[in-house]
Amino acid sequence: MTQLTRTFAALSDPTRLSLVETLIASGELPAGALAAQATISAPAISRHLKVLREAGVVRQRIEGTHRFYSVDAGALARINSWTMDHRSFWGKSLDRLDGMLALDPEGEDQ
Amino acid sequence: MTQLTRTFAALSDPTRLSLVETLIASGELPAGALAAQATISAPAISRHLKVLREAGVVRQRIEGTHRFYSVDAGALARINSWTMDHRSFWGKSLDRLDGMLALDPEGEDQ
DNA sequence: GCGTTAATTAACATTTGCGTTAATAAAAGA
DNA sequence: TCTTTTATTAACGCAAATGTTAATTAACGC
Numbered sequence: 470m471t472q473l474t475r476t477f478a479a480l481s482d483p484t485r486l487s488l489v490e491t492l493i494a495s496g497e498l499p500a501g502a503l504a505a506q507a508t509i510s511a512p513a514i515s516r517h518l519k520v521l522r523e524a525g526v527v528r529q530r531i532e533g534t535h536r537f538y539s540v541d542a543g544a545l546a547r548i549n550s551w552t553m554d555h556r557s558f559w560g561k562s563l564d565r566l567d568g569m570l571a572l573d574p575e576g577e578d579q
Numbered sequence: 580m581t582q583l584t585r586t587f588a589a590l591s592d593p594t595r596l597s598l599v600e601t602l603i604a605s606g607e608l609p610a611g612a613l614a615a616q617a618t619i620s621a622p623a624i625s626r627h628l629k630v631l632r633e634a635g636v637v638r639q640r641i642e643g644t645h646r647f648y649s650v651d652a653g654a655l656a657r658i659n660s661w662t663m664d665h666r667s668f669w670g671k672s673l674d675r676l677d678g679m680l681a682l683d684p685e686g687e688d689q
Numbered sequence: 690g691c692g693t694t695a696a697t698t699a700a701c702a703t704t705t706g707c708g709t710t711a712a713t714a715a716a717a718g719a
Numbered sequence: 720t721c722t723t724t725t726a727t728t729a730a731c732g733c734a735a736a737t738g739t740t741a742a743t744t745a746a747c748g749c
Contacts (some may be wrong), residue, residue, distance in 0.1 A: 542672035559654075
């Protein structure tokens with residue numbers, strides 16, 4: 470498991486992706502607040518947070534009995550770097566698709 | 580499982596990520612060529628390719644007994660879209676990090 | 690038609706992932 | 720100090736993922 474595959478694995482679960490989106494929107498939240506909005510049990514959330522932490526996707530800040538979680542910006546940046554590393558591969562098709570949608574409803578393929 | 584989590588799940592396995600990288604580099608390859616460079620068995624590779632296909636990460640083109648695989652550019656574009664959707668979150672830190680590395684070896688934190 | 694080649698599917702064993710409830714740990718507050 | 724609050728870890732069950740070898744499917748070439 471590389472760093473990148475671990476990051477992808479961390480985000481491959483709907484519950485965890487949802488936690489990440491919530492944390493991106495809120496900035497920093499204690500485990501309890503994250504568990505409160507979830508449909509599964511607090512221990513389950515706690516373990517999902519552990520997976521995210523071990524993958525380097527979130528960070529934990531301890532204050533008293535509270536554990537505040539936040540998304541590590543670097544994790545998203547790493548994913549972005551990977552896609553950008555291959556931009557010459559997918560970027561062309563994307564630009565072409567954009568062009569087709571915007572300028573040529575009939576398409577331009579042979 | 581959303582489309583995005585399925586894409587992340589497809590790329591969360593080192594073997595599958597490696598297949599994708601190979602296909603990005605080579606463009607299009609038959610299953611046999613992909614199996615040949617792998618350390619695991621051909622049936623195992625065949626199933627990994629199926630996972631990638633069902634997640635929309637690769638496409639299959641049939642020609643005789645050969646199945647040619649290639650990466651679907653849209654899959655990488657979707658991941659890139661997700662990171663870009665949250666760029667205001669991680670972009671700032673990244674820019675700041677870039678700035679620190681380029682301009683201020685001592686850092687600028689208190 | 691028949692054997693060969695390319696690839697997948699079947700059957701099986703093992704491991705990993707994810708959920709639950711119960712138990713534990715540690716800080717706060719009366 | 721004793722109880723409450725916050726959060727995690729333990730123990731357990733079950734479903735899904737991943738690997739292997741054997742069997743199957745389909746096209747080629749003689």
